[in-house]
Amino acid sequence: MSDKKIKITKNGPYIVTGNVPLSEKIIVPVGKHYEYEEGKTLPQAETYALCRCGKTKTPPFCDGTHAKINFDGTEVASKDKFEDRLVRTVNGPALDLLDDGRCSLSRFCHREPGHAWNLTKQSDDPEKKKEAIRGASECPAGRIVAVEKNGEVYEDKLEQSIDILYDKEKGVIGPIYVKGGIPIEAADGEVYEIRNRAALCRCGQSDNKPFCDAMHLGRDEHERIFNKK
Numbered sequence: 001m002s003d004k005k006i007k008i009t010k011n012g013p014y015i016v017t018g019n020v021p022l023s024e025k026i027i028v029p030v031g032k033h034y035e036y037e038e039g040k041t042l043p044q045a046e047t048y049a050l051c052r053c054g055k056t057k058t059p060p061f062c063d064g065t066h067a068k069i070n071f072d073g074t075e076v077a078s079k080d081k082f083e084d085r086l087v088r089t090v091n092g093p094a095l096d097l098l099d100d101g102r103c104s105l106s107r108f109c110h111r112e113p114g115h116a117w118n119l120t121k122q123s124d125d126p127e128k129k130k131e132a133i134r135g136a137s138e139c140p141a142g143r144i145v146a147v148e149k150n151g152e153v154y155e156d157k158l159e160q161s162i163d164i165l166y167d168k169e170k171g172v173i174g175p176i177y178v179k180g181g182i183p184i185e186a187a188d189g190e191v192y193e194i195r196n197r198a199a200l201c202r203c204g205q206s207d208n209k210p211f212c213d214a215m216h217l218g219r220d221e222h223e224r225i226f227n228k229k
């Protein structure tokens with residue numbers, strides 16, 4: 001049982017305990033897919049507080065600003081299991097793709113030959129299947145999960161750690177990428193479903209707090225992209 005944990009405080013920061021490794025990663029486009037560049041080195045500690053309101057002067061850490069701006073961090077996200085929250089399932093010829101719609105717009109589902117959804121539909125081609133699995137496995141929000149026809153779920157073995165993401169192409173901050181199944185406890189004490197990949201909001205604007213819904217792109221851009229889809 002892990003002693004690592006993220007505790008969400010009411011209208012305040014994420015309190016991370018258990019010496020969770022912390023790093024900064026920059027999302028960069030490479031051809032038609034995306035990769036991470038290493039960001040600046042962040043201090044490591046047994047316990048630290050990550051900003052949730054988006055207004056700290058010392059990102060990614062909380063500096064107490066949330067109290068001055070009366071940050072409303074009310075959590076509204078479902079605590080149901082991934083399988084019970086699905087909005088779409090693509091049944092390809094050799095692979096299925098489960099989708100809960102919890103998108104951080106980090107774009108790792110974009111691969112050279114296409115998007116994970118289309119690639120799943122073409123999964124009778126082994127190369128496309130491989131790319132679909134990669135696109136799903138690298139989604140930091142855990143929105144999509146690739147599943148073999150025999151029910152085997154594809155998940156990379158991720159070290160329990162946290163990446164603070166930046167989106168170089170869009171010129172904005174990204175979410176907090178929580179890896180390896182670190183428990184996330186709500187302000188009310190209930191624990192969200194433990195997942196290998198989860199993206200927490202750090203701009204303070206998500207409509208699905210505590211999870212990222214890509215609102216860090218700005219409401220107008222967010223509307224434009226999601227309404228276009």
Ligand code: FES
Pocket residue numbers: 012013014050051052053054055056057061062063064065066067
């Ligand atoms: S949550 Fe404390 S400064 Fe943002």
